[in-house]
Amino acid sequence: METTITTVVTGVEQVSPGFVRVRVTAPDTWVTTGAADEFIHVEVGAENMDAGDGHSSRHYSVSKVLSDGFEMEIALHGHGPGALWGQQVRPGDAVDVSEPKAYYAPPSAAHRRVLVGDATALPAIARILAEANPDERFSVVIELASLVDKRELPSAAEVSVEWRLGGNGYAPSVLCSELRSLLPGLRDADCEPYVWVACEAAESRRIRQSLRKEAGLPMASMRLVGYWHGDHDRIMSVWNSLSDEQLAYAQSIWREDRTDEENWVEYEPFLRSLGV
Numbered sequence: 678m679e680t681t682i683t684t685v686v687t688g689v690e691q692v693s694p695g696f697v698r699v700r701v702t703a704p705d706t707w708v709t710t711g712a713a714d715e716f717i718h719v720e721v722g723a724e725n726m727d728a729g730d731g732h733s734s735r736h737y738s739v740s741k742v743l744s745d746g747f748e749m750e751i752a753l754h755g756h757g758p759g760a761l762w763g764q765q766v767r768p769g770d771a772v773d774v775s776e777p778k779a780y781y782a783p784p785s786a787a788h789r790r791v792l793v794g795d796a797t798a799l800p801a802i803a804r805i806l807a808e809a810n811p812d813e814r815f816s817v818v819i820e821l822a823s824l825v826d827k828r829e830l831p832s833a834a835e836v837s838v839e840w841r842l843g844g845n846g847y848a849p850s851v852l853c854s855e856l857r858s859l860l861p862g863l864r865d866a867d868c869e870p871y872v873w874v875a876c877e878a879a880e881s882r883r884i885r886q887s888l889r890k891e892a893g894l895p896m897a898s899m900r901l902v903g904y905w906h907g908d909h910d911r912i913m914s915v916w917n918s919l920s921d922e923q924l925a926y927a928q929s930i931w932r933e934d935r936t937d938e939e940n941w942v943e944y945e946p947f948l949r950s951l952g953v
């Protein structure tokens with residue numbers, strides 16, 4: 678974590694069988710970005726740092742900003758220190774978090790928005806919809822391991838939500854094919870849709886290729902984020918075996934003067950050349 682801000686848990690509640698909501702109070706040094714998919718690192722005390730890309734913390738979305746802190750929602754996916762932390766955290770616990778960062782930034786012209794994600798994206802999607810304006814139109818696809826975790830998604834905007842069963846480490850994901858089938862009907866004559874995707878990393882890469890090649894969507898109209906790795910151990914073993922030259926190349930690709938989507942143009946073929 679770059680910065681550490683200590684919060685205190687004030688409430689823990691079961692949202693649905695697969696989700697726990699954790700409410701914390703935060704000091705004034707924790708300041709929201711205002712973006713609806715903002716996320717933080719949460720210190721969950723992971724001992725196996727390999728599993729979290731070398732960190733003992735895990736990423737969680739800020740599902741609601743409160744006057745004295747914020748809430749987050751942990752998917753209880755059954756493995757890993759983050760999911761375990763979500764089951765064990767109790768009111769009164771001190772929790773170290775980072776300052777928030779965010780990805781969701783639709784161009785103001787794009788009133789048509791598409792949100793696609795698995796269970797880990799549900800907290801961010803719920804907040805994006807809760808904070809949307811009445812002139813926005815959303816098509817949403819959410820994939821869950823079990824439909825018992827479906828919930829109401831209140832919004833002032835016009836919203837259509839499709840719930841799908843699959844992915845989430847239990848079954849092949851249908852998100853890429855669902856998004857492809859949505860796209861032909863989404864293009865208004867006068868504005869591109871803005872597409873935001875958050876799910877398992879390999880699936881997010883498949884969707885990126887499809888949006889670029891088949892839908893021809895410009896990079897500024899999409900934001901795709903891999904929220905977790907299904908083949909984590911293999912990726913880590915490939916990554917740990919890279920030569921200094923390969924590591925330096927990887928770092929040189931990810932440039933600050935380009936957007937992340939622009940960086941992915943070079944990053945995707947590099948990852949493929951490594952076999953991941």
Ligand SMILES: Cc1cc2nc3c(=O)[nH]c(=O)nc-3n(C[C@H](O)[C@H](O)[C@H](O)COP(=O)(O)OP(=O)(O)OC[C@H]3O[C@@H](n4cnc5c(N)ncnc54)[C@H](O)[C@@H]3O)c2cc1C
Pocket residue numbers: 716723728729735736737738739749750751752753754756757758759760761796797798800801845846902903904905906907908909910
């Ligand atoms: C920007 C961002 C925002 C996120 N917001 C949220 C959020 O609001 N709520 C939330 O629950 N998660 C969220 N995530 C995803 C979460 O950070 C990952 O799922 C993380 O890997 C969980 O850590 P862990 O310690 O439980 O598992 P890890 O230690 O990372 O992994 C252990 C094992 O569990 C598997 N695994 C990890 N995550 C999942 C999963 N979701 N489903 C099935 N298997 C899994 C891995 O493949 C690995 O085999 C977000 C991620 C990012 C990048």
